[in-house]
Amino acid sequence: MARPMPTPAVECCTPVGADGFDHADAAEAAKGFAALADPVRLHLLSMIVAAGDGGACVCDLVAPSGRSQPTVSHHLRLLREAGLVTSERRGTWAWYHAVPDRIAQLKAALA
Amino acid sequence: MARPMPTPAVECCTPVGADGFDHADAAEAAKGFAALADPVRLHLLSMIVAAGDGGACVCDLVAPSGRSQPTVSHHLRLLREAGLVTSERRGTWAWYHAVPDRIAQLKAALA
DNA sequence: GCAGGGCATCGACGCCCGTCAATGTATCAA
DNA sequence: TTGATACATTGACGGGCGTCGATGCCCTGC
Numbered sequence: 001m002a003r004p005m006p007t008p009a010v011e012c013c014t015p016v017g018a019d020g021f022d023h024a025d026a027a028e029a030a031k032g033f034a035a036l037a038d039p040v041r042l043h044l045l046s047m048i049v050a051a052g053d054g055g056a057c058v059c060d061l062v063a064p065s066g067r068s069q070p071t072v073s074h075h076l077r078l079l080r081e082a083g084l085v086t087s088e089r090r091g092t093w094a095w096y097h098a099v100p101d102r103i104a105q106l107k108a109a110l111a
Numbered sequence: 112m113a114r115p116m117p118t119p120a121v122e123c124c125t126p127v128g129a130d131g132f133d134h135a136d137a138a139e140a141a142k143g144f145a146a147l148a149d150p151v152r153l154h155l156l157s158m159i160v161a162a163g164d165g166g167a168c169v170c171d172l173v174a175p176s177g178r179s180q181p182t183v184s185h186h187l188r189l190l191r192e193a194g195l196v197t198s199e200r201r202g203t204w205a206w207y208h209a210v211p212d213r214i215a216q217l218k219a220a221l222a
Numbered sequence: 223g224c225a226g227g228g229c230a231t232c233g234a235c236g237c238c239c240g241t242c243a244a245t246g247t248a249t250c251a252a
Numbered sequence: 253t254t255g256a257t258a259c260a261t262t263g264a265c266g267g268g269c270g271t272c273g274a275t276g277c278c279c280t281g282c
Binding site for chain 3: 182
């Protein structure tokens, strides 16, 4: 496909050269964006970020999300596996913290 | 779930208040991120952005993507439906342009 | 030890996604 | 008109995702 011209006289375009994306970087960024590709996860992450340094308790995330507790736990797991949040158990409750570096990294990928 | 305490003395945490995300905004942003949640599309978008104002010809996107022509056409369609690129037919060839505003909008959603 | 609550995991269901081969449509050249 | 080219669409397949109910694990309070 890469421009075997119908006739030598017709020029399609200037081929796109090296792009800013390594294949490994693209795969890594895609995983991060996939974690953001769901309104529920976006909502959860937004609440966790808003909670600041103290972190957010799962018990306060279930009701606002409008989903069942197992579903919320599933989404939090995906956010954790994508590196966007970290989890910590404090006694009975589980606390989630945002990872600003990972968020900034995805923001940088949009450039 | 939302904190019917085991005992009144134990406090779980301070409930997360209003977050920055409207539900409609979350759904809209999620659609955009879903379009970025694939390495092939990320690669395609990166090449289209790198092409600048002139735009990128599909004939130069197929080979670098490592996918078949119908698959590339499918991904470009998704990018177009997500508002990240626009398409324009110039005679035989199709040209794709990036939409910087939409990209900036997604970047702003990471805040 | 026992009972209860918070959270994670499992199993199952329906749906959507990524991929390709085959086909269709529009344009250009001879 | 005929043939070739560029791109889009269709149909089909396998796999992964979002959701829930049921269940299991761990901690707390009695």
